[in-house]
Amino acid sequence: MTLLPTRNSQLAFSRATFRSVPEMLDYAARGETGVTFYTARGERLAALTWCEIRDRAHVVARKLIGAGFARGDRLLITADTWPGFFDTFFGAQYAGMLPVPVSIPVGIGGKEAYLEQLRRQFAASGAVAAVGIDDLAGFLAEAAAEFPDLRLHGGVGAIDSLPEKPVDLRPLGPDDDCYIQFSSGSTRHPHGVRIQQSALMANLAGITGPAGLDVVIGDRAVSWLPLYHDMGLIGFLMAPLSSQLSIDYLTPRDFARRPMQWLNLISRNRASIAYSPSFGYDLATRRGAMQVPDDLDLSTWRVAGIGGDMVRAEVLERFAAAFEPKGFNRSAFIPSYGMAEVCLAITFCPHGTGFRTDTVDRAALGNEQRAVPAADSADAQTARRFVVCGRVLPGHQLEVRDESGTVLGDRQVGRIFVKGPSIMPGYFNEPEASHAVLSKDGWLDTGDLGYLLDGEIVVTGRAKDLIIVHGRNVWPQDIEWAIEGRRLVKTGDSAAFSVDSGEGERVVVAVVARVSGDEARAELARDVAGAVREAVVVDCEVVLVPPALGLPMTSSGKLSRARARANYLAGLYAPPPSSTKPAAA
Amino acid sequence: MSDVQTGSLPLRTAQNMIVENDDFADTLVARRPPSRGEVMAEICRQLEPFQTDDGAAITGATVISKDLSIDSLAVMDMVMDLEDQFDVSIPMNVVAEIHTVDELADTILSLSARR
Numbered sequence: 249m250t251l252l253p254t255r256n257s258q259l260a261f262s263r264a265t266f267r268s269v270p271e272m273l274d275y276a277a278r279g280e281t282g283v284t285f286y287t288a289r290g291e292r293l294a295a296l297t298w299c300e301i302r303d304r305a306h307v308v309a310r311k312l313i314g315a316g317f318a319r320g321d322r323l324l325i326t327a328d329t330w331p332g333f334f335d336t337f338f339g340a341q342y343a344g345m346l347p348v349p350v351s352i353p354v355g356i357g358g359k360e361a362y363l364e365q366l367r368r369q370f371a372a373s374g375a376v377a378a379v380g381i382d383d384l385a386g387f388l389a390e391a392a393a394e395f396p397d398l399r400l401h402g403g404v405g406a407i408d409s410l411p412e413k414p415v416d417l418r419p420l421g422p423d424d425d426c427y428i429q430f431s432s433g434s435t436r437h438p439h440g441v442r443i444q445q446s447a448l449m450a451n452l453a454g455i456t457g458p459a460g461l462d463v464v465i466g467d468r469a470v471s472w473l474p475l476y477h478d479m480g481l482i483g484f485l486m487a488p489l490s491s492q493l494s495i496d497y498l499t500p501r502d503f504a505r506r507p508m509q510w511l512n513l514i515s516r517n518r519a520s521i522a523y524s525p526s527f528g529y530d531l532a533t534r535r536g537a538m539q540v541p542d543d544l545d546l547s548t549w550r551v552a553g554i555g556g557d558m559v560r561a562e563v564l565e566r567f568a569a570a571f572e573p574k575g576f577n578r579s580a581f582i583p584s585y586g587m588a589e590v591c592l593a594i595t596f597c598p599h600g601t602g603f604r605t606d607t608v609d610r611a612a613l614g615n616e617q618r619a620v621p622a623a624d625s626a627d628a629q630t631a632r633r634f635v636v637c638g639r640v641l642p643g644h645q646l647e648v649r650d651e652s653g654t655v656l657g658d659r660q661v662g663r664i665f666v667k668g669p670s671i672m673p674g675y676f677n678e679p680e681a682s683h684a685v686l687s688k689d690g691w692l693d694t695g696d697l698g699y700l701l702d703g704e705i706v707v708t709g710r711a712k713d714l715i716i717v718h719g720r721n722v723w724p725q726d727i728e729w730a731i732e733g734r735r736l737v738k739t740g741d742s743a744a745f746s747v748d749s750g751e752g753e754r755v756v757v758a759v760v761a762r763v764s765g766d767e768a769r770a771e772l773a774r775d776v777a778g779a780v781r782e783a784v785v786v787d788c789e790v791v792l793v794p795p796a797l798g799l800p801m802t803s804s805g806k807l808s809r810a811r812a813r814a815n816y817l818a819g820l821y822a823p824p825p826s827s828t829k830p831a832a833a
Numbered sequence: 834m835s836d837v838q839t840g841s842l843p844l845r846t847a848q849n850m851i852v853e854n855d856d857f858a859d860t861l862v863a864r865r866p867p868s869r870g871e872v873m874a875e876i877c878r879q880l881e882p883f884q885t886d887d888g889a890a891i892t893g894a895t896v897i898s899k900d901l902s903i904d905s906l907a908v909m910d911m912v913m914d915l916e917d918q919f920d921v922s923i924p925m926n927v928v929a930e931i932h933t934v935d936e937l938a939d940t941i942l943s944l945s946a947r948r
Binding site: 298352353354355356357358359362383384386387399458504505775777779781782785786787 | 885896897898899900903904905906908910912924925926927928929930931932935937
């Protein structure tokens, strides 16, 4: 098996000039490029040209249509990085159905939490079919038991065994939706973002265009990003497809295990575009450093994108220092900012500048919401450094506003609002949640905080309580629910929040300790940490709140996580006896 | 997936380097199925650094995500390490149902017996 080519021999390069996903796949299918799946050892597992992907998708589409599925019906897919995901995702596009990609279970003992998540996703999407890798067929069946509308579920065979009927394809068109992206809202109340074909095409034009990654002939993409995340699915499937690129994939777990393989693939296949949240660069630096092959050559890597979580300057500096001897060019770094509600991307840094930072005074930032340049930028006690995330995409607008809605000027911190053709029409079947973030005149409240600097955005934090761990959104409610659901503490006696030191985000869970004795207190902390790990696969520091103090409430009687965080930072909460802090990674 | 091409990759230098430098790759590939004692000993060896300060010994009943101070990434590392050592592949649905050291050992044993 030879390597799939980076360039098409005959087909003209066309960058995001299409009106729908089926149109862009039809075009790319006329060339020889495609996608390749690699193992953790760097062996090629399977390769599919865009042409083969299109042909297989047509077969799946005829089976789905033949089985009586209607236009607009939702098809849930467990989005592992495997050929079957491509068959079903694109099959649905040609059958006029809406795919709903969802995550796969991670970690030991996570079954119950995963089933619960599936049930909520079934309910929120109203899916009529659910397919996944064979290993997950049993979980899909168990979760499906309560959903009589789910007419088909199972592994690869569930669709394979349907008869292929001589029916006409009914591809999704420019005015249709494209798929439903789960990434917003808590696990308990998941909100599926409606990704429209037109919004996706607008975002892809921005991503691949001159203000974005400026994709050119000869580019090749390498990705380990999960396909259930907007950065994986849109950034590293749709965007390369929209420009007929070849893509080389590693699964997220293989990347976590052997991060060096990510860089190795870039080197071997002479790739030019790869992206990661900051933590991926960190992992590659820390764990890859011992396994760097002598002939690693990263000189072809022209776009090293960063997105999905707060961009960390220290991490990028360490990565650059470690891999510059291997040809890595630090001016390839492109920090960016976005979210599923805008499909994926809303700002990019310009090319060739690398990442740029702005260091501001911590006190003015905390007390006055102003980003005043720090007097001594080297003093981490008084100064805080942020990475500048670039300008809003052409055709879009971005504003920073204060609580009263007044548009703020440079260096004033407020809520970030965006508007333009990439913005979602709303969450699927969730008018209330949609109205909460979308104004009548089309502005989206991102829930993020930041300030402008000469037209570029600097993201400083979040107005909402959302926690982001390794690029994954975790809602504090889900953590608290996991603890309280197991009756480790009573309802209202736990608060989860993150603490950001500038180096990374750490999860802290404060629980009211209504037990006495060192042993019981240590046991409580251990149980809480274990419950959180099983339910949401997050490691946390547990601290104990004296019952007399309790957890802080807002004036309307709701838990105030912001004040709980302030109390924690002020040292009001005690570490448990014989510390159960997570071991150093 | 019957029409998916599979095949071995022509060896290239960068890949060779990785495999050579990979201390997990070519360790102990047992020809005979391991005994339960061997599997337990290996799991305990891997989990030892994560014992909590209260000094409770790791036993078959130890709940991995609760009784130890091991973080999620380290758990997955350990699972993959054990997979390499005993030359088995634990499906993700099976991993999701494992809670205790005993369950982990039994899973590895039954998979390696089937090999």
